[in-house]
Amino acid sequence: MSTSRxxxxxxEAFEAFTQEKSPVSSIKEFTxxxxxxxxxxxxxxxxxxxxxxxxxxxxxxxxxASPSLxxxxxxxxxxxxxxxxxxxxxxxxxxxxxxxFGIMATGLLSGVVVGYVRSTVPITADQLRxxxxxxxxxxxxxxxxxxxxxxxxxxxxVDYDDTPKYMHDAIISxxxxxxxxxxxxxxxxxxxxxxxxxxxxxxxxxxxxxxTQQVIKNLTGEDDxxxxxxxxxxxRSLLLETQLDKWEILQLYMNVMTTGVNMYGVEIAxxxxxxxxxxxxxxxxxxxxAGITNNPSVYNxxxxxxxxxxxxxxxxxxxxxxxxxxxxxxxxxxALNEELVFFEKDESNEGLISGKxxxxxxxxxxxxxxxxxxxxxxxxxxxxxxxxxxxxxxxTMDVEVQKALDDIYTNPQNFPVTNPYAPHPQASVVIxxxxxxxxxxxxxxxxxxxxxxxxRATQIQRPPGSSIKPIAVYAPAxxxxxxTAATIIDDAPVYMLGYGTExxxxxxxxxxxxxxxxxxxxxPENYDKTYSGLTPVRDAVRxxxxxxxxxxxRDILGADLSLKYLKSVGINRDQRNVSLALGGLEYGVNPLxxxxxxxxxxxxxxxxxPVTYLRVYDASGRxxxxxxxxxxAIVYSEATAYIMTDILKDVCRxxxxxxxxxxSNARGDLMFTAGKTGTTSxxxxxxxxxxTAYYVCATWYGYDNNAVIPEGAERNQALNxxxxxxxxxxxxxxxxxxxxxxxxxxxxxxxxxxxxxxxxCTKDPIKTAMGVPQExxxxxxxxxxxxxxxxxxxxxxxxxxxxxxxxxxxRNLPASEYCxxxxxxxxxxxxxxxxxxxxxEDDPLPADFMYDYPxxxxxxxxxxxxxxxxxxxxxxxxSPSSSSPTPGISSPTESEDxxxxxxxxxxx
Numbered sequence: 001m002s003t004s005r006x007x008x009x010x011x012e013a014f015e016a017f018t019q020e021k022s023p024v025s026s027i028k029e030f031t032x033x034x035x036x037x038x039x040x041x042x043x044x045x046x047x048x049x050x051x052x053x054x055x056x057x058x059x060x061x062x063x064x065a066s067p068s069l070x071x072x073x074x075x076x077x078x079x080x081x082x083x084x085x086x087x088x089x090x091x092x093x094x095x096x097x098x099x100x101f102g103i104m105a106t107g108l109l110s111g112v113v114v115g116y117v118r119s120t121v122p123i124t125a126d127q128l129r130x131x132x133x134x135x136x137x138x139x140x141x142x143x144x145x146x147x148x149x150x151x152x153x154x155x156x157x158v159d160y161d162d163t164p165k166y167m168h169d170a171i172i173s174x175x176x177x178x179x180x181x182x183x184x185x186x187x188x189x190x191x192x193x194x195x196x197x198x199x200x201x202x203x204x205x206x207x208x209x210x211x212t213q214q215v216i217k218n219l220t221g222e223d224d225x226x227x228x229x230x231x232x233x234x235x236r237s238l239l240l241e242t243q244l245d246k247w248e249i250l251q252l253y254m255n256v257m258t259t260g261v262n263m264y265g266v267e268i269a270x271x272x273x274x275x276x277x278x279x280x281x282x283x284x285x286x287x288x289x290a291g292i293t294n295n296p297s298v299y300n301x302x303x304x305x306x307x308x309x310x311x312x313x314x315x316x317x318x319x320x321x322x323x324x325x326x327x328x329x330x331x332x333x334x335a336l337n338e339e340l341v342f343f344e345k346d347e348s349n350e351g352l353i354s355g356k357x358x359x360x361x362x363x364x365x366x367x368x369x370x371x372x373x374x375x376x377x378x379x380x381x382x383x384x385x386x387x388x389x390x391x392x393x394x395x396t397m398d399v400e401v402q403k404a405l406d407d408i409y410t411n412p413q414n415f416p417v418t419n420p421y422a423p424h425p426q427a428s429v430v431i432x433x434x435x436x437x438x439x440x441x442x443x444x445x446x447x448x449x450x451x452x453x454x455x456r457a458t459q460i461q462r463p464p465g466s467s468i469k470p471i472a473v474y475a476p477a478x479x480x481x482x483x484t485a486a487t488i489i490d491d492a493p494v495y496m497l498g499y500g501t502e503x504x505x506x507x508x509x510x511x512x513x514x515x516x517x518x519x520x521x522x523x524p525e526n527y528d529k530t531y532s533g534l535t536p537v538r539d540a541v542r543x544x545x546x547x548x549x550x551x552x553x554r555d556i557l558g559a560d561l562s563l564k565y566l567k568s569v570g571i572n573r574d575q576r577n578v579s580l581a582l583g584g585l586e587y588g589v590n591p592l593x594x595x596x597x598x599x600x601x602x603x604x605x606x607x608x609x610p611v612t613y614l615r616v617y618d619a620s621g622r623x624x625x626x627x628x629x630x631x632x633a634i635v636y637s638e639a640t641a642y643i644m645t646d647i648l649k650d651v652c653r654x655x656x657x658x659x660x661x662x663x664s665n666a667r668g669d670l671m672f673t674a675g676k677t678g679t680t681s682x683x684x685x686x687x688x689x690x691x692t693a694y695y696v697c698a699t700w701y702g703y704d705n706n707a708v709i710p711e712g713a714e715r716n717q718a719l720n721x722x723x724x725x726x727x728x729x730x731x732x733x734x735x736x737x738x739x740x741x742x743x744x745x746x747x748x749x750x751x752x753x754x755x756x757x758x759x760x761c762t763k764d765p766i767k768t769a770m771g772v773p774q775e776x777x778x779x780x781x782x783x784x785x786x787x788x789x790x791x792x793x794x795x796x797x798x799x800x801x802x803x804x805x806x807x808x809x810x811r812n813l814p815a816s817e818y819c820x821x822x823x824x825x826x827x828x829x830x831x832x833x834x835x836x837x838x839x840x841e842d843d844p845l846p847a848d849f850m851y852d853y854p855x856x857x858x859x860x861x862x863x864x865x866x867x868x869x870x871x872x873x874x875x876x877x878x879s880p881s882s883s884s885p886t887p888g889i890s891s892p893t894e895s896e897d898x899x900x901x902x903x904x905x906x907x908x
Contacts, residue, residue: 135390137361139397140438140614146397147361149387158267158278160251166283167266168250169326170290171257174317176211177324180246184212184237211253212237218256218381257293258380261300264388273301275343283327284335287317301342311340359444359455360402363592364395364612366458371625390619396438396612401431401695404728405443414721415446418710425714427701427721428456430591430610431729434599434696437608437630442592454704461588462700466544466656467678467687468583470644471597473549474541476565477557478784479605479640483537485647486754486781486789489548491532491540492836493843496550496578497523520840524550524582527679533848534752534795534830538781541647542655544677546582553581568635569597569607583678594689595698601645601674602691604741605636638741643782645738648674652690660719661690666731672738673726677719683709686718690726693736697726747788749781752830752848753795760796763828765851797831800824802859809845811854818862829853 137147172179178186209217216236240249259269269289270278281289291313292299299313300306315336322332357365365386372382385391408414415425430442444455454460477483497520524546532545540548553562559576566573570593575586596610608630616625636644649672652661656677664670675690686701686709701718702709709715750757752764757778764777801812802819815824831853836846846852 135386135393137364137393137395139395139399142394144399146395146399147357149365156265156267156271157255158265160247160254162277162279163254163266164279164281164286166286167254167278167281167290169321170286170317171250171253172211173320173324173326174290175214175293177320179211179250182210184210184241185234186210210237212241212249215249215252215256216240220381258296259289259292260296262383263296264380264384273342282335282338283331284314284318284338284340287321287335288314288340291317359449359457360395360397360442360612362444362455363442363458364393367612368393368616368625391624392617393613394615396440396614398440401729402441404725405429405431405441408721408724408728409443409445410447414724415717416713418712418714422707423703423705425701425709425717426456426704427699427717428460428591429697429699429721429725430457430595431725432595432599432610432696434602434691437596437599437610439592439610439612440695456590456700458590458592460590460700462590462685462702463583463585463588463680464594464687465583465678465680465685466546466549467594467676467689468585469541469544469549469581470601470648470676471569471571472562472566473553473557473581474537474647475601475636475640475644476561477552478643479636480557480561481784481787482556483552484754484781484783484787485536485538485643486749486783487537488534488752488754489537489540489551490832490834490836490846491526491535491545491547492846493522493531493839494524494547494550495520495522495839496554497521522843524578529844531844531846533846534832536751536754538647538650541676542650544656549581550578554578565635568633569600570609571597583680591698591700594687595696598689598691598698599696600635601641601648602693602696602738603641604638605634605641607633607635637743637784639743639784642738642741642744643784645674646782648676651676657688657690657719660688660716660723663723663727663730665733665735669735671730671733671735683715686715688718688722690722692726692730693738694733695726695729697722699725743785745783745785745788746780747783748778750793750796751777751779753793755789755794756792758793758796760798760828761793764796765827765829766848769851794833795831796828797853798826798828799853800826802862805859805861807854807857809850811850811852813854813860814858816859816862818865819859820862823862831855
């Protein structure tokens with residue numbers, strides 16, 4: 001019988017059935033019948049008990065005791081009880097009581113069952129049609145076909161007549177031995193399963209499901225463990241058995257049964273495992289396939305343990321067939337001795353995703369499956385719908401953007417190989433529209449995609465390095481108003497691993513000897529092992545300073561707030577050490593997560609969960625899934641997002657992303673870009689997450705085996721690939737800057753203090769030594785409303801130092817009361833609020849250390865009051881009155897003018 005003819009027959013039978021009066025209307029009559037039977041059984045038992053325990057009538061008289069004989073004394077002289085223990089009467093009472101309660105329970109249960117039955121939705125004609133429809137995947141417009149999901153690779157329909165009787169008998173024997181006798185529900189099987197459950201309460205309720213019920217479960221995809229579902233499944237089975245012949249139900253089962261990981265039906269199993277059709281299967285092969293459906297993951301023939309389990313299961317099936325008389329002893333022994341030869345085809349180990357599908361379509365399938373399961377489908381039912389039901393999926397892909405990625409990531413010229421003998425480097429990229437969270441394109445590896453390979457755009461877990469700082473440290477602290485873009489943090493050597501920190505001073509004192517033996521380790525260190533000293537947050541982000549990020553995370557923001565904000569942008573972690581602030585995650589991230597997190601900066605602080613598809617329609621055009629209406633989350637204020645974006649602009653213009661972070665359109669107009677680089681320890685991962693007002697693009701570059709990225713051309717490939725991609729997809733777009741929202745204030749700020757400039761700021765010693773114009777020490781900064789500082793700079797200080805005395809670093813010491821006027825000079829120096837004292841002799845000194853005022857000591861040359869001189873000559877024995885100035889610091893030759901110019905300038 002052909003498939004189409006069978007489907008038409010099923011459809012006609014079902015249509016005729018649905019037009020008849022529903023048998024549910026006779027439930028009341030059914031209930032009364034059950035009650036009548038129960039009452040009749042009660043009366044029968046009562047009559048039987050009465051006839052078995054009653055006393056028989058007799059004509060014999062009770063003998064009269066002889067008056068000459070005395071009664072025999074007894075040990076019990078108490079008065080006999082009026083109640084005599086009669087076992088038969090007790091049993092009778094218990095049985096009567098049990099029957100009464102049984103009738104009551106039956107009535108209650110009948111009411112529940114009636115309710116469940118009335119709410120049952122019958123199997124539809126469409127569900128009875130198990131066909132191999134191709135599903136189609138389209139771009140965001142719904143006009144361009146970007147993928148076909150052909151079910152023929154994992155399900156091939158087979159008619160009942162084209163399967164051997166061995167297959168029928170094997171399935172019936174192991175799954176439903178009374179299939180030919182029951183009406184859809186196996187009462188004996190139910191009782192047996194119930195008794196097993198009573199004897200072993202911890203076991204699962206198993207063994208009562210018929211083939212008809214399993215067909216219902218596979219067709220509906222409903223497999224939750226509930227009484228309602230089971231009752232409705234049984235009722236549907238009764239209805240289905242009235243409309244289809246047994247062979248038709250078995251035919252359905254043979255085409256919907258799971259026969260492997262993501263494989264359905266006996267035909268695909270026969271071709272995959274034995275490279276033959278189902279019609280040509282031997283008895284042993286039939287038993288082998290019939291046994292897999294019990295648990296395909298446990299009986300997977302393509303794993304060593306799975307094949308071993310499957311062969312043992314085959315033996316069980318064969319023995320059951322022998323026990324039921326389906327096969328003879330000779331057939332049984334022949335099958336046991338048959339050596340199964342498996343078809344070792346590489347493609348059989350691949351999943352549902354074929355090599356012809358793109359990385360984007362791969363992810364779409366996973367997302368659709370997840371959402372179908374969330375709606376109550378089982379995984380097998382969801383995959384069955386995706387691959388077998390002819391659905392149409394409208395994705396979020398922009399075909400032009402995707403083509404740009406395809407061209408760039410398959411071009412070998414964009415992947416210079418430093419070591420030709422090492423594995424090839426890999427890379428991945430995701431592009432998101434920040435306005436709605438829709439993924440426009442992705443690519444998951446180097447070169448042409450082959451087979452079911454790792455999608456590095458969505459499936460890797462790699463540490464993001466410094467690219468996590470904006471979302472884990474800076475933006476959260478800005479939004480909480482704990483810092484501003486001008487906040488000054490001392491970028492100097494620190495020890496955050498337990499030695500050299502305040503928290504461990506007491507422990508260090510108790511273990512002085514151990515501390516002396518164990519040399520402390522600086523952590524964290526900046527990438528280039530240098531330190532900038534007093535640094536504004538803006539510059540710390542631009543230079544990607546690890547120490548500043550770590551100090552803000554540990555001392556100002558805290559782990560709880562950091563984790564809260566990370567979770568709000570889709571990165572849910574519970575890591576509470578300082579390495580989190582530097583991107584050293586215990587569980588890494590992927591470009592999809594990073595691009596979605598950064599999209600909140602480009603989208604006024606609003607986060608959208610990334611989506612890869614918009615709508616899913618079934619074969620009849622009914623809308624099944626709709627992702628167009630997303631619920632956004634407000635993570636940052638609009639003003640915070642704008643300030644963070646403005647800081648990240650500096651990274652592209654003159655920071656760690658320069659010059660790759662700068663792009664232009666086809667006419668040469670510069671686009672407004674912002675972003676952050678990321679590099680992990682030993683250069684094992686390279687990241688760049690950058691964005692415009694149009695797109696957010698996250699790129700990752702590295703090796704699958706976590707090897708170190710060699711020096712040379714490979715070191716900047718994450719940035720280079722980002723530049724190539726973003727330049728191409730912006731070629732026809734107009735420059736669009738980020739719109740400044742309300743709630744932003746601007747103020748002229750001192751670069752050393754983060755406060756309003758004072759008169760001494762124009763005499764900044766560092767800028768003077770570098771020959772930089774003094775106005776560069778003042779710049780126009782952005783602030784959240786209400787966070788502009790009101791105090792003036794307290795870091796640039798005018799002090800008196802002695803030209804004759806210096807400390808071990810060569811800095812002039814503060815003048816004492818004994819220093820002669822000829823030795824005293826005035827300077828504008830850096831006065832740290834907390835003096836920096838090197839912890840170790842080999843600690844690198846901050847860049848501003850030589851211009852720092854050594855306030856903790858004073859001149860150690862002039863220690864006594866100078867003696868008066870005679871005739872302008874010094875008294876013998878006194879120290880010289882002058883020495884050459886400290887190298888690198890120019891001493892003023894005339895009094896300093898304190899009228900500082902008010903000209904300001906923004907450092908870019």
